[in-house]
Amino acid sequence: MKKEVKDVSMAVIRRLPKYHRLLKELMEKDVTRISSKELSTMIGFTASQIRQDLNCFGGFGQQGYGYDVGELYNEISRILGLTSHYNTIIIGAGNLGQAIANYSNFEKKGFHIMALFEKNPRLVGLQIRDIPVLDVDELGSYCEGKNIEIGVICTNKESAQDVADVLVNLPVKAIWNFAPADIIVPDSIVLENVHLSDSLYIISYLLKNQE
Amino acid sequence: MKKEVKDVSMAVIRRLPKYHRLLKELMEKDVTRISSKELSTMIGFTASQIRQDLNCFGGFGQQGYGYDVGELYNEISRILGLTSHYNTIIIGAGNLGQAIANYSNFEKKGFHIMALFEKNPRLVGLQIRDIPVLDVDELGSYCEGKNIEIGVICTNKESAQDVADVLVNLPVKAIWNFAPADIIVPDSIVLENVHLSDSLYIISYLLKNQE
DNA sequence: TAGATTGTTAATCGATTAACAATC
DNA sequence: TAGATTGTTAATCGATTAACAATC
Numbered sequence: 050m051k052k053e054v055k056d057v058s059m060a061v062i063r064r065l066p067k068y069h070r071l072l073k074e075l076m077e078k079d080v081t082r083i084s085s086k087e088l089s090t091m092i093g094f095t096a097s098q099i100r101q102d103l104n105c106f107g108g109f110g111q112q113g114y115g116y117d118v119g120e121l122y123n124e125i126s127r128i129l130g131l132t133s134h135y136n137t138i139i140i141g142a143g144n145l146g147q148a149i150a151n152y153s154n155f156e157k158k159g160f161h162i163m164a165l166f167e168k169n170p171r172l173v174g175l176q177i178r179d180i181p182v183l184d185v186d187e188l189g190s191y192c193e194g195k196n197i198e199i200g201v202i203c204t205n206k207e208s209a210q211d212v213a214d215v216l217v218n219l220p221v222k223a224i225w226n227f228a229p230a231d232i233i234v235p236d237s238i239v240l241e242n243v244h245l246s247d248s249l250y251i252i253s254y255l256l257k258n259q260e
Numbered sequence: 261m262k263k264e265v266k267d268v269s270m271a272v273i274r275r276l277p278k279y280h281r282l283l284k285e286l287m288e289k290d291v292t293r294i295s296s297k298e299l300s301t302m303i304g305f306t307a308s309q310i311r312q313d314l315n316c317f318g319g320f321g322q323q324g325y326g327y328d329v330g331e332l333y334n335e336i337s338r339i340l341g342l343t344s345h346y347n348t349i350i351i352g353a354g355n356l357g358q359a360i361a362n363y364s365n366f367e368k369k370g371f372h373i374m375a376l377f378e379k380n381p382r383l384v385g386l387q388i389r390d391i392p393v394l395d396v397d398e399l400g401s402y403c404e405g406k407n408i409e410i411g412v413i414c415t416n417k418e419s420a421q422d423v424a425d426v427l428v429n430l431p432v433k434a435i436w437n438f439a440p441a442d443i444i445v446p447d448s449i450v451l452e453n454v455h456l457s458d459s460l461y462i463i464s465y466l467l468k469n470q471e
Numbered sequence: 472t473a474g475a476t477t478g479t480t481a482a483t484c485g486a487t488t489a490a491c492a493a494t495c
Numbered sequence: 496t497a498g499a500t501t502g503t504t505a506a507t508c509g510a511t512t513a514a515c516a517a518t519c
Contacts, residue, residue, distance in 0.1 A: 060510065062465055066458040070442065084476060096476095097512050104478060112477040113519045129461045130468035144362055148355030149456070154440070160460065199463065222470075223463045229365070231281065239466045241459040245360070247277040248452040249371065250340045252410065252434045254273055255450045257341035259433075271486065295500065307500095308488050315502060323501040324495045 057105045064102055065129055067092060072122040084115035134159045136196055140212045141203035142167035142175065142182045145227055149201060150177040160199065164191060192219050202226040268316045275313055276340055278303060283333040295326035342369045347407055351423045352414035353378035353386065353393045356438055360412060361388040371410065375402060403430050413437040 071092050075083060085096040092099070103109055103121075106128050110116045126132055137155075139146045142165040149155070150162055166185040167173055175182040183191060200216035202209055202224060209228030216224055223239035226232050234240050282303050286294060296307040296314075303310070314320055314332075317339050321327045337343055348366075350357045353376040360366070361373055377396040378384055386393040394402060411427035413420055413435060420439030427435055434450035437443050445451050 058510075062462060063458070065465065066455065066461045067442070069461070070440075070455070086476080095512060097514090098510090100477065101479085101511080108478065110477050111519060112517070113475045115476065128465065130464035131461065133464070133468065135464065135467070144355045144359035148359055151355055152456075155457070155460065158457075158461075159464075198467065223467055225460060225463055229281075231278070239463050239470070241463050243456070243459050244277065244281070245363075245454070246366070246369075247274070248454050249366065249436060250277045250280065250342065250369075251273060252436055252450050252452050253341035253344070253346065253370075254276065254339065256346070256409065256434055257344065259450070269486075297500080306488060308490090309486090311501065312487080312503085319502065321501050322495060323493070324499045326500065 061102050061105055064094070065125055068099075068102070069122065069125045069129060069131075072118055072125065075118045076122055080118050082115055083118055083121075085110070087115075131158045134161060135198045137162045137199040137201065138188075138192065138197055139165045139201040139203055140185065140188070140216070141165075141205075141208075141228075142169075142172045142177070143203060146201070146203035147177050149203065149227075150180050153178070163195070163197070166191075188215065189219070198222045200224050202228050202232070204228050206230045272313050272316055275305065276336055279310075279313070280333065280336045280340060280342075283329055283336065286329045287333060292329050293326055294329055294332075296321070298326075345370045345372060346409045348373045348410040348412065349399075349403065349408055350376045350412040350414055351378075351396065351399070351427070352376075352416075352419075352439075353380075353383045353388070354414060357412070357414035358388050360414065360438075361391050364389070374406070374408070377402075399426060400430070409433045411435050413439050413443070415439050417441045 071088070085099045088094075088099050089096040094102075100110070103116075106124070109121050109124050137160045139150055139162060142150075146165055146167075150165055156162065162180050165177060165180060165182045166188050167182050168185045170184075172182050173184045197219055198221060200212075200219070200221040200223070202212050202216075204212055206229050209226060209230045210232050213224055213226065213232040213234055217234050217238055221238070224232070224234060224241070226240065226242045227245070229244060229246060231242055232240070282299070296310040299305075299310050300307040305313075311321070314327075317335070320332050320335050348371045350361055350373060353361075357376055357378075361376055367373065373391050376388060376391060376393045377399050378393050379396045381395075383393050384395045408430055409432060411423075411430070411432040411434070413423050413427070415423055417440050420437060420441045421443050424435055424437065424443040424445055428445050428449055432449070435443070435445060435452070437451065437453045438456070440455060440457060442453055443451070
């Protein structure tokens with residue numbers, strides 16, 4: 050039983066993707082070894098925090114040496130669950146849905162996008178890469194027996210909660226919501242609301258309050 | 261000189277868009293008055309935190325009554341700088357750039373998208389709503405004298421830092437980056453890196469570590 | 472071995488929550 | 496006025512940072 054079963058704070062978890070990203074870059078630069086101090090200057094967290102974060106999941110380093118970049122990358126990939134496979138569908142095949150479907154990196158990380166669903170008949174029948182755009186009315190029948198794990202909501206604000214309700218009943222295990230609404234689902238469903246505008250509004254705030 | 265000139269922690273600032281969103285919903289439901297306690301149940305922060313947050317910017321409530329929804333919405337809009345106007349350009353007119361250009365709500369909040377820039381000749385010349393897609397080579401000449409404040413990076417990972425460097429030299433005041441890379445800009449430039457994959461990876465982590 | 476750097480405990484800092492006097 | 500709810504101070508909690516013994 051691994052250490053990560055015990056509670057790790059969300060503050061730590063939300064830093065993991067950044068470690069993952071940076072380690073990938075280091076690998077691409079053929080860096081094989083790194084200390085928490087070097088990581089610190091690159092990533093902007095303190096060396097102490099980095100060591101604390103990593104030690105929530107195990108002792109991946111070696112005293113006097115640091116961390117093996119490739120090994121640490123693999124560990125963080127595993128911790129994040131990026132070595133698993135997730136059947137995924139996207140609801141809404143507008144620009145945003147298409148952008149996500151086109152982002153082949155997700156496929157590489159195990160998020161297998163099986164289909165997009167759309168109500169606009171002009172989009173139904175398209176292929177994004179090799180992913181079909183199906184009529185949203187087929188959603189229930191299509192998903193039957195397919196063990197869909199993640200549903201991505203790329204509809205407008207008005208449809209988001211309705212779509213979420215349908216996804217919950219399929220059932221999916223997680224919802225990734227891009228509609229600008231705070232949708233509500235049972236606690237048993239993993240939910241990430243992504244509000245693109247939030248960070249734009251923060252930009253606006255910071256511009257206004259710059260000295 | 262308003263209270264908000266003094267330092268407010270980023271933790272508070274990052275909650276403001278959520279208040280803004282919720283108050284908008286309340287207005288649409290014709291709710292005119294709300295207490296921190298009622299807000300608490302809707303938004304999921306404690307009533308105490310809500311009062312603390314709002315008091316960073318001023319006393320908007322009234323003892324024994326609560327907050328006036330419309331007034332509070334206006335105050336938060338003002339605090340976030342959504343009553344100002346920002347000249348904005350988007351670099352990269354792929355699906356994501358188009359999605360953002362199509363999202364007319366940003367326009368309503370004062371983010372005026374003047375043009376998209378794209379290197380793919382098949383996209384140059386398009387119009388998104390009434391926004392022109394121009395050749396990226398025209399970026400410098402187009403922006404001259406136009407006081408562009410915000411640059412949105414919707415390119416691929418490889419071009420992101422180069423584009424950022426160009427934007428910094430225009431200069432823009434802020435960069436909203438959607439490319440999956442941690443770009444680096446001088447401290448004087450407001451920067452928000454949006455990593456769509458981060459929240460997907462968190463979903464993956466939570467799915468894996470559900471009990 | 473000596474030097475370096477981790478893993479981990481203890482100290483500090485900041486953010487959240489609780490409590491309550493002020494007051495509408 | 497009495498009831499309600501804010502604004503604000505004090506207490507608590509959790510996260511970050513510092514320090515250092517362990518050890519490669």
